[in-house]
Amino acid sequence: PAAEAGLYSSSDQVILLTPDNVQSVLINSTAAIVAEFYASWCGHCVAFSPLYKSLARDIKEWKPAVDLAAVDCAAEVNSKVCTGFGITGYPTIKFFHAYSKADSKGQAVKGFPREVRGLRHMIIDILETHAEPWPPACPPLEPTSQAEIESFFETNNVEHLALIFEEAKSYIGREVTLDLLQFENVAVRRVLGTEEDLVTKLQVTEFPSCYLYYPGGNFTRLKVKIEARAFYTYALQRLPGVVRSGKPPPVIVEVQTNNTEDSWRPFNMSRVYMADLESTLHYSLRVELAAHTIIRGEALVSLKKYTSVLTKYFPGRPVVMNLLRSMNCWLQNQTGDEILYEALKKILDNSALSPNTALPEGVRWVGCQGSQPHLRRYPCGVWTLFHVLTVQAKNVGGTDPQEVLRAMRSYVRSFFGCRPCAGHFENMARESMNEVNTLSSAVLWLWSRHNRVNNRLAGDLSEDPNFPKIQWPSPEMCPACHTVKNNGDHRWHNEQVLPFLLSYFSSGSILTDYLE
Ligand code: FAD
Numbered sequence: 414p415a416a417e418a419g420l421y422s423s424s425d426q427v428i429l430l431t432p433d434n435v436q437s438v439l440i441n442s443t444a445a446i447v448a449e450f451y452a453s454w455c456g457h458c459v460a461f462s463p464l465y466k467s468l469a470r471d472i473k474e475w476k477p478a479v480d481l482a483a484v485d486c487a488a489e490v491n492s493k494v495c496t497g498f499g500i501t502g503y504p505t506i507k508f509f510h511a512y513s514k515a516d517s518k519g520q521a522v523k524g525f526p527r528e529v530r531g532l533r534h535m536i537i538d539i540l541e542t543h544a545e546p547w548p549p550a551c552p553p554l555e556p557t558s559q560a561e562i563e564s565f566f567e568t569n570n571v572e573h574l575a576l577i578f579e580e581a582k583s584y585i586g587r588e589v590t591l592d593l594l595q596f597e598n599v600a601v602r603r604v605l606g607t608e609e610d611l612v613t614k615l616q617v618t619e620f621p622s623c624y625l626y627y628p629g630g631n632f633t634r635l636k637v638k639i640e641a642r643a644f645y646t647y648a649l650q651r652l653p654g655v656v657r658s659g660k661p662p663p664v665i666v667e668v669q670t671n672n673t674e675d676s677w678r679p680f681n682m683s684r685v686y687m688a689d690l691e692s693t694l695h696y697s698l699r700v701e702l703a704a705h706t707i708i709r710g711e712a713l714v715s716l717k718k719y720t721s722v723l724t725k726y727f728p729g730r731p732v733v734m735n736l737l738r739s740m741n742c743w744l745q746n747q748t749g750d751e752i753l754y755e756a757l758k759k760i761l762d763n764s765a766l767s768p769n770t771a772l773p774e775g776v777r778w779v780g781c782q783g784s785q786p787h788l789r790r791y792p793c794g795v796w797t798l799f800h801v802l803t804v805q806a807k808n809v810g811g812t813d814p815q816e817v818l819r820a821m822r823s824y825v826r827s828f829f830g831c832r833p834c835a836g837h838f839e840n841m842a843r844e845s846m847n848e849v850n851t852l853s854s855a856v857l858w859l860w861s862r863h864n865r866v867n868n869r870l871a872g873d874l875s876e877d878p879n880f881p882k883i884q885w886p887s888p889e890m891c892p893a894c895h896t897v898k899n900n901g902d903h904r905w906h907n908e909q910v911l912p913f914l915l916s917y918f919s920s921g922s923i924l925t926d927y928l929e
Contacts, residue, residue, distance in 0.1 A: 419453050419485030420462040424837040426469040426869060430484035435494050438482055439509045440517065445479045445548050446509040447536060448519065450500040452487035458504045467529050470868050472536070475591040477550035479536055508539050511548035530902055537587050552594060554587045557602035559610045565600075566628040572654045573599040575635065577645065578612065579621040581605055585642050585901070586621070592646040595872060599655045625652075638892050643903030647888055650881075657872050663784070663879045678927055680779045682880075683890055685797060685918060688927040691733060692776035693794030694723070698740075698761060699772075701828055702754060709751030715823035720744050722820040726805035728920030730928070735770040736761070773929050788877040792831065796863055797918075803859050804918040807852035814851050818859065822846065841865065856914050857907060860885075886913060 421427045428438055430448065439446055449465055451458035469481050486495035486503065498507065498518055507519030522539070526532050541554055557576070565574055575593075577586035586603025593601050604611055606620050615624050615632055623635040623645050637644035649655065656663070680686065702708070708716055724741040727734065743760045744752075764770045776790070781797065783789030799821045806817050822842045829835045841862045849855045864884050871882040888895045893909040916922060 419483070419488060420451060420458060421466070421483050422840050424840045424869065425466050426473055426481070427465065428480060428482040430482050430491070430494065432490060432494055435484070436515070439519070440513055440515050442480075442509070442513065443511055443549055444477055445511045445540060445543060445551075446513075447479065447481050447522075448507050448509060449481075449483040449504050450486050450495055450498065450507065451483060451504040453485050454487055455503045461504050461527070464527065464529060464532070468532050470865065471529050472533060472591070473868055473871070474593075474595055475536075476595075478548045478591060478594060479540060479551070510543055512546050530900060533588065534584050537584055537591075550594065552590050552600070553602070554590060556581075556586075556605045556608070558608060559614075562602070562611065562626065565626075569600055571598050571600045573649070573652050574626045575599060575601045575645070575649055576604050576611070576615075576624045576626050576632075577601065577621055578604050578606065578615075578617045578619075578624070581607075583621055585645070588642045589623075589645045589649065592642070593649055595658050596650055596655050597658050599649055599652060601649065623649075638888055638895060639897050641897045641901045641903065643895070643897075644888060647883070650883075651887075656878065657876075657881070660872075660876070660878045675777075678777075678779050678782060680782070680926070681924070682780070683917075684780065685801065685923045686779040686781075686927065687730070687923050687925050688777045688779045689781045689794050690727070690798055690801060690923070691729070691773055691928070692778055692781070693791065693798045694727075694733070694737075695772055695774070696776055696791050696794070697828075699758075701830055702757065704830070705828065706754055707751050708754060708757075711823070712827040713747075713751060715820075715827035717744055718820040719824040722802060722806075722817055726802045726809065726811070726817065728801065728805055728923065732769050732771045735767075736764050736772050739764040739767075739770065777927055779927050783877050784879040785877070788875070789880065792834070795825075795829070800856075800859060800863070800914070801918045801920075801923070803852075803856045804915055805920060807856055807915060808919060811852055814855050815846065815849050818842070818846055818849060818855050821859075837866070837869075838862075853911055857911060860910065860914055861905075886910075886917075 419429070421429060423429065428434075428446075430438060439448065449461075451461070453459075465481070465483065472479070472481075484491050484494060486492065486500055506522040506525050508522055509517060509519045513519070520539075522535065525535060537554065540551065562574070562576070575589070577589060579586050586601070590601040590603070593599055606612060611617075617624070619640065621640050623637070623640070624632050625635055626632045635645065635648055637648050702716070705712065720737070720741045724734075724737045727737060729737065740757070740760055744757070761772070765772070778790050778794070781789050781793035799817065802817045802821075811817070822839070825835050825838050829838075846858065849858045867882040867885060870876060873882075876882050886894055891909070891913045894906055894913055896904050896906045898904045
């Protein structure tokens with residue numbers, strides 16, 4: 414709780430230092446650690462914190478080599494920690510080498526940049542001067558040579574070697590090397606333009622550019638929309654045979670059939686299915702809510718908002734809409750402070766008796782199928798449902814920009830069974846949901862927060878190896894959605910993302926396969 418009161422929370426991918434963990438995090442770690450010492454009352458620290466959070470998301474894949482930490486020196490419990498490291502001003506950034514000794518005070522970083530790109534480059538610069546022992550997970554960052562390439566496959570058991578040709582001052586090669594750190598079967602090396610033999614052999618004319626090099630000397634140019642870090646990283650992570658370390662390789666569909674209790678339904682990965690939306694409603698209304706015998710107070714308000722939004726914007730079949738309407742009508746008439754779930758269930762059951770009113774019994778996942786029974790399914794359905802609802806609100810001209818998001822926030826807070834998920838979502842909502850002021854920005858807000866969750870969960874146990882968490886949509890799915898800033902850093906082209914989302918989740922694009 415003391416740590417949560419500071420400028421960072423457990424959703425931020427920054428290790429929150431406390432007197433209890435400071436030794437184990439900073440001392441004798443296998444990764445180098447960048448630690449920010451701040452005071453929650455200090456204006457500069459408050460201003461710096463969003464940047465530090467962005468940095469944490471940006472270099473998330475580098476964690477085994479270099480990780481970020483922070484400690485709130487204004488919290489009394491931490492004062493010993495901060496004095497111990499000789500902190501007198503805030504924010505102070507210190508770099509702790511891998512295998513730092515117990516008496517290490519870290520290396521103070523003076524005059525650090527106030528933007529993500531500069532901070533990222535600074536971290537690479539410091540890493541390159543890292544004393545022995547080098548963080549074991551960190552691949553070599555120095556430029557490679559023809560001689561090393563020629564013997565590369567004798568000593569490295571990987572399928573793909575990506576060579577990034579670039580100028581000496583470019584950081585792309587090193588960034589992509591670190592971005593691929595947690596992936597197997599691929600290695601990345603930077604080659605400088607001055608490495609003439611290789612440049613001539615591969616006929617390289619563009620810097621940067623990326624080539625895949627194979628045993629025996631075969632090579633091909635990596636095709637990307639823009640020659641920039643994000644595009645190389647996306648493409649290399651998706652090469653055949655490249656998998657996240659420690660993850661089983663993707664399962665083949667035939668095998669999956671035996672793993673799940675019902676047989677696999679082939680589907681198009683870039684479409685939304687009504688069967689998933691109806692399954693989500695079934696699970697939400699008949700299973701998740703059923704866990705609450707009495708629904709009262711804030712939870713009852715949440716349920717009313719949720720039902721109202723469903724009735725207004727769910728692009729359902731007439732039979733399903735009839736059911737939602739009778740449920741909504743009954744609920745909005747409940748003026749007391751509480752209802753019994755049993756009473757709500759009666760409404761669901763009774764209306765299902767009337768003609769043309771029904772919600773299919775049971776779930777039938779399609780686009781949300783997982784390669785294992787414990788993967789994807791309901792949470793995938795919840796995201797899909799609310800993306801569809803924000804898009805519908807925009808398409809049919811809702812009046813309150815935050816209506817759907819507030820319904821989602823309160824539903825998740827009151828009912829979503831995954832409690833840590835609910836906490837993380839609440840953190841994001843508290844941070845920025847009030848900035849949403851148009852129906853379009855509601856669509857974009859949910860999309861970008863979902864990407865934050867994807868960033869945090871990439872590589873997590875809950876990730877289905879067949880459906881890796883990516884920053885969505887990928888450049889293949891929506892090339893126009895991706896662009897770069899003048900400095901070459903990735904930028905979402907929001908003017909293109911919005912129409913993409915409005916079309917992708919629109920009622921007219923939803924497929925009705927596999928419905929009863
Ligand atoms: P999902 O992330 O569920 O996405 C479903 C589908 O939506 C994808 O297949 C894709 O087609 C599309 N999609 C992906 N990204 C976007 C995007 N940015 N915008 C629009 N569409 C997109 N799990 C945890 O382990 N920890 C958490 O803290 C956590 N928090 C959650 C909070 C909420 C509110 C929800 C609904 C779920 C949360 N989950 C959390 C579950 C997790 O986010 C995934 O839903 C789950 O792991 C299943 O992943 P999936 O591969 O099916 O894709």
